[in-house]
Amino acid sequence: DGGITQSPKYLFRKEGQNVTLSCEQNLNHDAMYWYRQDPGQGLRLIYYSQIVNDFQKGDIAEGYSVSREKKESFPLTVTSAQKNPTAFYLCASSWDAKKGAFFGQGTRLTVV
């Protein structure tokens, strides 16, 4: 079955460490996205990529970095510069103009 795989589902890191969240899709979608969800808030866009080797900042890109070396993969690095990294991170791809984004199952990152 086609889909988006985010791994791991739960991730713990110590403060000051960089951490990379994986996102892989086998849907052959060109565009991919990273969103962040905090309790009681909607999803906010971190970064997106509409094509391989190209990506743009979203609304809250500070403290994050991404790469898009392959169509199938769009990893997100949460750097030590991100002041509040603990959150639920969602990767998505764009599949149908009328349906917006297709989301993975998410990774809950906890920084202690």
Place this chain on the structure above:
Amino acid sequence: DQQVKQNSPSLSVQEGRISILNCDYTNSMFDYFLWYKKYPAEGPTFLISISSIKDKNEDGRFTVFLNKSAKHLSLHIVPSQPGDSAVYFCAASPDYGSGNTGKLIFGQGTTLQVKP
């Protein structure tokens, strides 16, 4: 600056009754809107959408209404079922016209509880 707002954090309805979830937006340039449903610790799933050229779109038990002059949309679920209990997010697609359709601006979400 919250461009898409869901002012009701929660809603509780009885099974079989109508659920009405509301959403307001501030940018009159938005021309496409979507509703997503989300369970805890899972990604949101698409529910229904509407273009600004329409004022209503229906899909089974779900109907979305758009009032452009009021910059307001609502999702009606009739009849509500216990399985509908989830968080519902309203979203605007600011780049819909340019094809960047996964770029969305979300509201804060409304938690719907449908009681048996």
